[in-house]
Amino acid sequence: MLTLTAPQKTIFHEFSAGQKLLALCVVSTALFQIESLIVLACLTFAGVALYLSQGLSFAKFGAHMLWPLWPFVLIIGLYHGITNDIEAGGEIILRMLIAVALANLVTMTTPLNDMIDVLMRLLRPLNWIGISTKPVALTIALFIRFIPTLIERGITMHAALRARSTGKSGWRIVVPLTLSVLNDAEHVANALRARGGVGTNDEG
Amino acid sequence: MERSTVLIAVFAALIAALGLVPKFTLAFGVPITAQSLGIMLCGTVLGAKRGGAATLLFVVLTLAGLPLLAGGRGGLGLLSGPSVGFIIGFPIAAFVTGWVMERVQTNVLTSSFIASFMGGVIALYIPGVIGMALVLDKSLVATFGLVSAFVIGDLVKVAICGFVTQAIYRAQPDKVLSRA
Numbered sequence: 001m002l003t004l005t006a007p008q009k010t011i012f013h014e015f016s017a018g019q020k021l022l023a024l025c026v027v028s029t030a031l032f033q034i035e036s037l038i039v040l041a042c043l044t045f046a047g048v049a050l051y052l053s054q055g056l057s058f059a060k061f062g063a064h065m066l067w068p069l070w071p072f073v074l075i076i077g078l079y080h081g082i083t084n085d086i087e088a089g090g091e092i093i094l095r096m097l098i099a100v101a102l103a104n105l106v107t108m109t110t111p112l113n114d115m116i117d118v119l120m121r122l123l124r125p126l127n128w129i130g131i132s133t134k135p136v137a138l139t140i141a142l143f144i145r146f147i148p149t150l151i152e153r154g155i156t157m158h159a160a161l162r163a164r165s166t167g168k169s170g171w172r173i174v175v176p177l178t179l180s181v182l183n184d185a186e187h188v189a190n191a192l193r194a195r196g197g198v199g200t201n202d203e204g
Numbered sequence: 205m206e207r208s209t210v211l212i213a214v215f216a217a218l219i220a221a222l223g224l225v226p227k228f229t230l231a232f233g234v235p236i237t238a239q240s241l242g243i244m245l246c247g248t249v250l251g252a253k254r255g256g257a258a259t260l261l262f263v264v265l266t267l268a269g270l271p272l273l274a275g276g277r278g279g280l281g282l283l284s285g286p287s288v289g290f291i292i293g294f295p296i297a298a299f300v301t302g303w304v305m306e307r308v309q310t311n312v313l314t315s316s317f318i319a320s321f322m323g324g325v326i327a328l329y330i331p332g333v334i335g336m337a338l339v340l341d342k343s344l345v346a347t348f349g350l351v352s353a354f355v356i357g358d359l360v361k362v363a364i365c366g367f368v369t370q371a372i373y374r375a376q377p378d379k380v381l382s383r384a
Contacts, residue, residue, distance in 0.1 A: 004269050004279045021280075028284060068277055072286050075350065076340060092341045099284035107269050107279030115268035135209050142213035143261055147272070150214075150221035171238060171364050175371045178218065178245060182372070182379045185214045189206040198209050 012109035040094040215258035223274040237274035244320035244365040247301025251382035256299030289335020300327035316366040
């Protein structure tokens with residue numbers, strides 16, 4: 001999976017990232033105050049309906065996003081099954097699933113660019129006290145640019161190691177990978193400096 | 205300035221790469237991810253401030269929607285799930301690792317062991333266990349029992365972090381900024 005955002009347009013795309021994040025904060029805080037299994041069960045149905053209302057494939061994607069929680073559901077289920085306190089266990093499981101499903105809904109329907117825009121807007125007050133946020137934007141861009149490069153390099157080094165060694169301990173590539181990263185950083189920093197630096201003035 | 209900016213960006217990318225490169229297998233066959241190794245290395249190599257910033261960058265962009273956590277996870281759901289304390293603990297772990305590394309001035313190998321243990325294990329598991337205990341509504345002791353199996357893997361990573369940092373220091377001592 002290359003992206004966590006849903007491929008299809010949904011009704012939730014109509015709202016701005018800021019609106020969705022604010023709503024998520026409010027709803028999540030409220031959710032952790034609810035201590036009634038019946039209310040939580042109703043909310044679970046509402047949540048499933050919310051996902052299904054945007055089509056079956058969207059709901060399937062949503063379920064896929066919740067899948068990593070299964071070990072916790074199993075452990076809590078077993079624990080409360082043994083201690084015979086099924087109501088409390090149900091509350092914990094449902095509350096966790098609803099909270100994560102709602103947060104996932106925001107992630108699935110908000111492009112990364114919009115999220116970064118919100119982040120930069122939240123950082124804007126730093127400009128007022130004389131701290132430039134321009135290096136932050138540049139750092140984010142460099143970071144995203146380097147991820148595929150380093151993954152590819154890691155895979156290449158791993159293949160080279162496998163071709164020369166019968167052992168399986170892949171951690172041996174960490175040293176050359178880290179050294180190559182340090183050298184890259186030196187080159188990119190020099191290139192940036194040669195082109196005028198990262199700019200600490202806050203025009204724009 | 206340029207150097208710090210770029211180092212923060214590329215080390216954040218290194219954390220991502222270490223979590224996604226095919227599995228690192230321990231001698232006894234348990235697949236572990238090297239993601240927390242990346243976080244420890246941020247501290248031992250870059251020091252407290254830059255290492256903490258690199259890890260913070262990684263965490264913020266993962267929460268914003270990049271699937272960079274080991275296993276391809278990401279998004280805001282992480283903040284509502286049981287792993288919330290570990291996510292928040294990542295930058296703290298890198299910062300503490302760097303902070304200790306800058307202060308324990310024995311040889312690089314020993315310092316790295318101590319620093320990555322203090323940061324990558326102690327400083328990571330405290331918020332991690334608290335967060336999980338809150339979400340799962342269990343006692344701290346019970347929650348620690350739940351995650352204790354992972355501590356062994358992390359101790360192995362502390363050892364690897366020490367040897368990796370030492371190897372980097374031998375190859376290019378000026379690049380280990382926590383010692384510069």
